[in-house]
Each structure stands twice: as structure tokens, then as C-alpha cells.
Amino acid sequence: MPQNDIHTKEYFHSVVFYREDCIGCTKCVRVCPTEAIRVRMGKAIIDPHRCIDCSKCVSVCPTEALRVEADKLESIYSFKYRLAVISASYEGQFAEDFGFKNALKALYHLGFDEVAEQAMITNITAEIIRDYIKIHPNIRPILSSNCPAIVRLVQVRFPSLLPNLLHIESPMSMLAKYYRDKIIREKGLKEEDIGIFLIVPSASQVTAVHQPEGNYKHLHNGAIAINEIYSKVLAMQKELEEDTRPIVSYANGLSWALSGMEAEEIATEGIETLAISGIHNVIEVLSNIEGHRLDQYHYIELRNCEQGCVGGGLNIENPFVAASRIRKLINNSEKIKIDNDYFFRLYKEGYFDVTQLEPRSMMELDKDIKTAITKMKRVKEITDMLPGIDCAVCGSPTCKALAEDIVLEKAELSDCLIRLRKLRTKKNEE
Numbered sequence: 001m002p003q004n005d006i007h008t009k010e011y012f013h014s015v016v017f018y019r020e021d022c023i024g025c026t027k028c029v030r031v032c033p034t035e036a037i038r039v040r041m042g043k044a045i046i047d048p049h050r051c052i053d054c055s056k057c058v059s060v061c062p063t064e065a066l067r068v069e070a071d072k073l074e075s076i077y078s079f080k081y082r083l084a085v086i087s088a089s090y091e092g093q094f095a096e097d098f099g100f101k102n103a104l105k106a107l108y109h110l111g112f113d114e115v116a117e118q119a120m121i122t123n124i125t126a127e128i129i130r131d132y133i134k135i136h137p138n139i140r141p142i143l144s145s146n147c148p149a150i151v152r153l154v155q156v157r158f159p160s161l162l163p164n165l166l167h168i169e170s171p172m173s174m175l176a177k178y179y180r181d182k183i184i185r186e187k188g189l190k191e192e193d194i195g196i197f198l199i200v201p202s203a204s205q206v207t208a209v210h211q212p213e214g215n216y217k218h219l220h221n222g223a224i225a226i227n228e229i230y231s232k233v234l235a236m237q238k239e240l241e242e243d244t245r246p247i248v249s250y251a252n253g254l255s256w257a258l259s260g261m262e263a264e265e266i267a268t269e270g271i272e273t274l275a276i277s278g279i280h281n282v283i284e285v286l287s288n289i290e291g292h293r294l295d296q297y298h299y300i301e302l303r304n305c306e307q308g309c310v311g312g313g314l315n316i317e318n319p320f321v322a323a324s325r326i327r328k329l330i331n332n333s334e335k336i337k338i339d340n341d342y343f344f345r346l347y348k349e350g351y352f353d354v355t356q357l358e359p360r361s362m363m364e365l366d367k368d369i370k371t372a373i374t375k376m377k378r379v380k381e382i383t384d385m386l387p388g389i390d391c392a393v394c395g396s397p398t399c400k401a402l403a404e405d406i407v408l409e410k411a412e413l414s415d416c417l418i419r420l421r422k423l424r425t426k427k428n429e430e
């Protein structure tokens with residue numbers, strides 16, 4: 001994680017909280033999909049255990065008390081050899097007259113020695129996923145694990161679906177392994193001399209690099225936000241026009257930046273797929289999967305951001321505009337495929353396997369079952385005393401959440417102002 005340089009800054013993941021800027025408005029409390037936030041004494045309190053890095057809270061905070069902080073570009077210079085692994089949404093950020101090849105060239109000018117595109121291995125990843133579906137006939141549907149926010153959401157809110165997650169590393173990690181091996185072999189460098197940095201569109205990818213779940217491997221050295229380098233790239237247009245280095249791009253694989261394209265690519269040979277984007281849509285669909293209402297699908301693509309990675313909060317461009325550019329790039333690009341023996345062999349050898357994805361319980365009333373049941377009854381009683389309008393004015397996201405907080409002695413019944421007002425009115429009338 002980036003270094004904590006201001007004492008009022010509280011890191012819980014890549015989302016950072018500036019306590020002094022918080023005005024206690026509760027907007028963040030209302031949108032958090034895992035009920036990770038409370039407002040007490042006029043300030044937000046965030047539970048890092050429940051946070052899935054969806055960055056919904058960041059998008060609604062009126063004072064920027066909540067922000068996403070990724071690694072700074074300067075952090076790449078501590079490595080002798082630097083590789084940028086770019087998310088498929090990167091090329092979509094730049095207008096046609098700037099040119100996606102200039103956008104790729106710019107990364108060399110920023111100090112990278114080599115650039116790899118996630119797009120290089122989308123076809124290989126699709127092949128690996130089709131094989132995974134075939135050798136796991138008893139798991140339906142299998143859920144994509146490409147989006148780290150979705151992996152955390154399943155851990156926090158849908159732990160019974162953990163076995164359904166695709167238990168293999170993401171394409172960005174597979175690429176990092178491929179390049180690290182290649183650079184060591186070809187350049188004779190030591191492991192510690194090589195810095196591999198993701199160029200990412202979302203907060204959850206930053207957290208996944210620094211705090212990987214389960215036994216996801218630490219294959220990257222950092223994650224830089226697209227919006228951190230965007231203006232620097234634009235400012236170089238003139239020098240980029242003069243740079244004649246050849247740029248090979250795998251633009252035909254950029255489709256996975258768009259919601260639905262991963263599912264479409266995997267849907268061959270009788271494989272039925274479905275694609276969902278936007279955290280609240282995903283939650284609805286995961287509830288249906290828990291109820292076995294979607295068992296007919298072999299594979300379901302799930303993305304935290306609306307429209308897929310082009311909708312990530314660390315992008316610059318409107319997601320629809322970026323998506324349209326990417327479609328154009330795909331249609332006009334040469335179809336290049338890279339050799340898949342390396343990736344498929346490592347996958348078959350189990351190198352990309354991910355295990356130990358554990359549940360992260362959202363709410364635990366008590367470790368002792370008997371006491372927990374008693375507390376559950378008390379929660380029900382208190383909930384019945386509350387107005388049931390889930391206004392969040394008390395600082396808890398719902399009336400039930402306030403009841404739980406009261407039972408856990410983290411809040412008081414008097415925190416519900418609506419109830420207090422009703423009681424006062426009633427008393428005045430008597």
C-alpha cells in the first residue's frame with residue numbers, strides 16, 4: 001500500500017479515508033453493498049473486513065473524504081527493469097486522433113522497458129476456462145473470478161458460493177508470470193530487479209495486488225491508476241509522433257474490457273453463459289444462484305463496474321465512449337494469437353490454482369451459538385421497535401443493521417431520530 005504520510009488519513013484498503021473531511025452525511029452508508037460503513041459521532045467508520053473495494057462510497061462522497069489511492073508512478077523507478085501490464089480498458093481512454101499506438105508508446109516514455117497487454121491472452125484464458133468447466137461437471141454455474149471485488153463479495157455475502165468461483169489466477173497474473181520468466185531468461189536479471197506494475201481501472205485491482213485473497217500469488221509489484229498517468233500521456237503527444245518504434249498490439253483481445261464479451265467468447269461447444277455487470281445486479285443474481293435458480297448456466301461472468309472494466313472509477317473516459325472505441329479497435333485490428341503452450345502447461349500443472357478462499361462473515365453476533373441465538377431474538381425485538389424505513393439517518397445502513405449494532409453495543413436506541421420524534425409527538429398529544 002502507499003505510505004501513510006498524513007496522520008488523519010486512514011487506510012483500510014486502496015480506499016482511503018480522510019477523517020477531517022468527513023461531514024457525516026451518511027451517503028456512503030446508504031450505497032455500501034456489504035454494510036461496511038457506519039457514521040458515529042458525526043464521522044464515518046469503515047470495517048475493512050467487510051469492504052470489497054467496490055468504490056461505490058468514493059463515487060458518492062461529497063467532500064472527497066473517501067478516495068482511491070494507488071501506487072505512484074515514481075515507485076517504478078526503484079526497479080532496474082520495469083514491465084507495464086495494461087488492463088484492456090486503457091486503450092479506450094484515448095481519442096482516435098491521439099491514437100492507441102501512441103498511448104502504448106507513451107508507457108516507454110514514462111519509464112517502462114516493456115509493455116504487455118491483458119488483451120494478449122484473452123483467447124488462452126477462454127480456452128483454460130472452457131477446460132475448467134469441462135473438468136468440473138458438478139459445479140454449476142462456475143463464477144468468473146477476474147474481478148477482485150466480486151471474489152470479495154462472494155467471501156463476504158455469499159460464502160456458500162465460494163466453491164463456484166473459478167479457482168485460477170487472473171489473466172493479468174498469468175501474464176506477469178510469463179513475463180517474469182521471459183525477462184529472467186532473456187535479460188539475465190534477478191527476480192528482485194524486475195518491477196511488474198499493473199495499469200488499472202479500478203480500486204479492487206489495486207487492493208488485489210497488495211492484499212491478495214487466499215493463496216493468490218504476489219506476482220505484481222504495484223498497481224498504477226489509469227487516471228494517474230493519463231494527463232502525462234496526453235502531454236507527450238508531440239514527442240510520441242516523432243517516436244517511430246514499432247508497436248505490436250493485441251487489440252483483437254481488448255473485448256474483455258466490455259461486459260458480456262468474456263461470456264460470449266467462452267460460450268462455444270454447448271457451453272451456456274451469462275454476463276452481469278454492476279454490483280447491485282450481481283448481488284441479485286448471486287441470490288438467485290444461491291437459490292439454484294440459475295443452475296442451467298455453465299459459466300457466469302460477473303463484474304463490479306457497470307459496462308465492465310471500461311466502467312471502472314480510475315478510468316477517465318465515459319464508459320460508453322471508451323467501449324465504442326474499443327469495438328472499433330477490435331474490428332480494425334490484425335488477429336494476432338500468441339503461443340498458448342506455456343500458459344496451458346502451467347495451468348495443467350496447477351501453477352495457476354488458487355485455494356484457501358475463505359468466507360469473511362459480514363455479521364457475527366456471538367461466537368457461542370446459544371448466546372448468538374439469544375442475541376438474534378433481541379435483534380428481532382429491537383427491529384420491530386424501529387420505523388423500518390431504512391433511512392440511514394442513525395448512521396447504520398438499515399433498521400435491522402442498527403438493531404444489530406445496538407445488540408453489539410455499538411449504537412443506542414436513541415440513535416434513531418425518527419423513533420425519538422414519533423415518541424415525542426405521541427407524548428405531546430397525550
Ligand code: SF4
Pocket residue numbers: 015031032033034035036037046050051052053054055056057058
Ligand atoms: S469500497 Fe465498497 S464495500 Fe468498501 S466501504 Fe466503500 S462502498 Fe463499502
Ligand code: SF4
Pocket residue numbers: 021022023024025026027028029039043044060061062063064065066
Ligand atoms: S459520504 Fe461518508 S465519508 Fe463522505 S462525508 Fe458523507 S459520511 Fe463522510
